[in-house]
Amino acid sequence: METLLTVRDYDLDATLDSGQVFRWRKEDDAWVGVIGRHRVRLSQTGDGICAQTAEQVTDWQWLREFLQSETDLAAVLKTFPDDEPMRVAVAACHGLRLLRQDPWECLASFILSSTKQIVQIRQIVALLCEKFGEPLIRPEAPLPTNPHLTLTLSPPIGRERRGNSKRTRTVLSKPASKSQVYGFNAARGDLFYSFPSPKSIAGLTESDLRACKMGFRAPHLLAAARQIADGKMELESVRKLDYSEARAELMKLRGVGGKIADCVLLFAYGHDSAFPVDVWIERALRQLYFPRRRVTEKKLRHFAAMHFGPHAGYAQQYLFHYIRTKLR
C-alpha cells in the first residue's frame, strides 16, 4: 500500500538522522524502518512524504502520529527566542521535526544510549531486534500467498524459540527458508524486526542482553523491562501526568536519569518543554550563551527552560542537529 502525506517544511533526512531514532536506514533515495509492526519505506516528494507498506492499510493515522506531519512547524518556530544562535540553527536545519515514538521503544533505546555514540546505539538496537524481535515483511515483497507458509517462520538466528512450538512446525515437513517465505534473499540486514516487547525482554537473562554488546546497560534494560512487565510501571498511564510528574515517574526506572527521561518525554510523550542536556547541548549552551562564565548544570537547565519557551525541546533539537552536522 502506498500513500502520500502532503506536508510543507518537512526534511525527512534531517529528522530521521538527528539522534531521535536509531532504526532508520537510507536505501537509495528512501528511508526504510519499522513503526510498530509495519515495515515502512518513506521518501521525500515535491509536496510531502510518500509512504509504502507491504500490507493493506486503510487508516494511516499511526503514520501521521509517528511523523507528526500535522504539526504546524511555523507556529513552533515563532515561539523560539530571537537570538543569533537560534536564527543560525533554524536557518541551517530547515524542516527538522520531532517524531512521536512508541514509549517503550524510545525508553529502551535511550537506556541503551548512555555513554554511547549514535553509531553504536544503532548497532546495539539492531542486534536486540534481530535476536529478540519478530521478523516483518518488507514492503516491496508480496504477502505470502500460502497461508501455511506464514506459520513456518524459522526462529531468528541466534535465538531459541521457547514455548509455543506449535507455531514453528505445523504443516510443512521441512521448514521453509526465509527466502521461500519472503520471496527475497533474507541475508542478515535484509530482514526487519519488530522491537521486542517489555514482556519478551523480561523473560531473558542478563547474558542474553550482553550478547547484544550493551555492556553494563544490560542489567538496566532488564530491570526496566521487568518493572514494566510486572505492572510496577505503567508507560501508558505516564501519558496522563504532567511534565515534572512524568519525569519523576520515569526516573524510578533503572538506568533512567534526568537526561534519558527528558529524551523519552520529548520523543515519545510529546512534552515539548523537555530539554535533554547531553554533552553537545551543554557545550553549545555554555559557548553560545555563557562564554567564559562558570555556570552549574542546574543553572543551565533553568536557563534553558526560561529562555527557549514552551517548545524548548524543539529548540534543543535544532541546536543539537546544527552543532553536530554543521559545526564539526
Add this chain to the structure above:
DNA sequence: AGCCAGGCTTGGT
C-alpha cells in the same frame, strides 16, 4: 566525592 563499567569512534600525536 570520585571512580569504574563495554566497546567503538574520534581526535591528537
Add this chain to the structure above:
DNA sequence: ACCAAGCATGGC
C-alpha cells in the same frame, strides 16, 4: 601507526 578521550548512569 598508536593511544587516549568521550560517552550518562548507577553502584560502590
